[in-house]
Amino acid sequence: MRNVPGLETVYLDYKEKGVDFFYVYKSLAHPEKSGFVQPVTLEERLSHIEAAKRQLGTEIPWLADSMTNQLKHAFGDRNNSEFVISPEGKVIIARSWSSPSQLRSDLVELVGKSETTTAISDLELKISTAIPQKPEKVATGVIPRVERPSGAIALISKSIPSSDLREAPRSSKETDSPSHPLYAKLRVEATPTTFSAGSTGTLYLGFHLDPIYPVHWNNLAAPLTFTIALPSGVTLSKASGTADIPENTPADSDPREFLLDFEIGEEVDLNEPLNLTVNYFACDDDDQWCKAVTQVYEIFLKTDRDAGRVQAGGKRTGNDRGKGRGQAPQGGSPQMPSIAEMMERMDQDGNGIVSKQEARGPFQMHFDRLDTNEDGGLDETELKTMQERRQQMRRR
Numbered sequence: 001m002r003n004v005p006g007l008e009t010v011y012l013d014y015k016e017k018g019v020d021f022f023y024v025y026k027s028l029a030h031p032e033k034s035g036f037v038q039p040v041t042l043e044e045r046l047s048h049i050e051a052a053k054r055q056l057g058t059e060i061p062w063l064a065d066s067m068t069n070q071l072k073h074a075f076g077d078r079n080n081s082e083f084v085i086s087p088e089g090k091v092i093i094a095r096s097w098s099s100p101s102q103l104r105s106d107l108v109e110l111v112g113k114s115e116t117t118t119a120i121s122d123l124e125l126k127i128s129t130a131i132p133q134k135p136e137k138v139a140t141g142v143i144p145r146v147e148r149p150s151g152a153i154a155l156i157s158k159s160i161p162s163s164d165l166r167e168a169p170r171s172s173k174e175t176d177s178p179s180h181p182l183y184a185k186l187r188v189e190a191t192p193t194t195f196s197a198g199s200t201g202t203l204y205l206g207f208h209l210d211p212i213y214p215v216h217w218n219n220l221a222a223p224l225t226f227t228i229a230l231p232s233g234v235t236l237s238k239a240s241g242t243a244d245i246p247e248n249t250p251a252d253s254d255p256r257e258f259l260l261d262f263e264i265g266e267e268v269d270l271n272e273p274l275n276l277t278v279n280y281f282a283c284d285d286d287d288q289w290c291k292a293v294t295q296v297y298e299i300f301l302k303t304d305r306d307a308g309r310v311q312a313g314g315k316r317t318g319n320d321r322g323k324g325r326g327q328a329p330q331g332g333s334p335q336m337p338s339i340a341e342m343m344e345r346m347d348q349d350g351n352g353i354v355s356k357q358e359a360r361g362p363f364q365m366h367f368d369r370l371d372t373n374e375d376g377g378l379d380e381t382e383l384k385t386m387q388e389r390r391q392q393m394r395r396r
Helices: 004-017 042-056 070-074 100-111 339-346 361-365 380-395
Strands: 023-025 062-064 082-085 091-095 153-160 184-191 200-209 215-218 225-229 234-236 240-242 256-264 274-284 290-303
Touching: 004 100, 023 042, 042 062, 082 100, 091 100, 184 274, 184 290, 200 215, 200 274, 339 380, 361 380
Parallel strands: 023 062
Antiparallel strands: 082 091, 153 184, 153 290, 184 200, 200 256, 215 274, 225 240, 225 274, 234 256, 274 290
């Protein structure tokens, strides 16, 4: 939302000319940024909107996409796209990346020049923190982050009802619902980027406390534990785990993370999920209550194209993070961008895959040849192949 101030100036100048403006909240492109994690209910998504309003100080009204991300998919799965729609409902301008200056030029042509020209310096955006601060007793940074496997992609995971989580329905028309929200959100990532019989890889499990809920881990009680029931043909280095408890820290809000090696047998149904159960104790930040929580998930060995990509919140293995772009060592020639940097530049929708429309330069020219698995997108492994070829050519 780096373009918010510029968009707000266009909004102020053109709202009186009958132009309606809306921000659309979609699935998070970069979860863990500012602490936020992907919501699982529409109510949580609406809470994120309220937090964004407080953080950005916006006046433009917001719309929330459905939890099936229908609008995101219909509009091309872009992170920061921009559309101008006619009163008849026809898209007349579609831009993959929002540009306030270009939007202003478009509106001058479509509806005429505005009577005012508001500058960003004229704005009085009432910006405040989007996330309530944790009390001093709730520590952070006391548990080292694990190093996510380089090139890992997010998998589809779904929360499912458990007999321990349900409230008794008050009428036959009501459906079962959890007796409490999902305080800890599960994120699953895995290598390789595609799965087939005989493949092996690493599974990342991360349990992240959702900042919209004022809770923390109770380290004076039993630590977080998980167990996984595996489908036939899938094996893990361990099917259960227990989180570390930080020393001399009664309460904290750090993620609980695990890395597991897995292997897929020759005869396995890749549509059958892994069933994960997690148990932990959550406490209210105001010391009003503490409760034991059980959550149950299904994990599918399929890419979740709506999960976004973690940027700086979690460490990744390899040396592809933290380097300057295009910087050269003293006395040397410019370095090639890292795989992660190339992915970040081209992967506009943040789904971990570069589509043919997103690809640039030689990646677009040789797209079909690089797309070795023919899934219509380039993952980090396929980008690495292209980079290695370029490095070989430079050494000749």
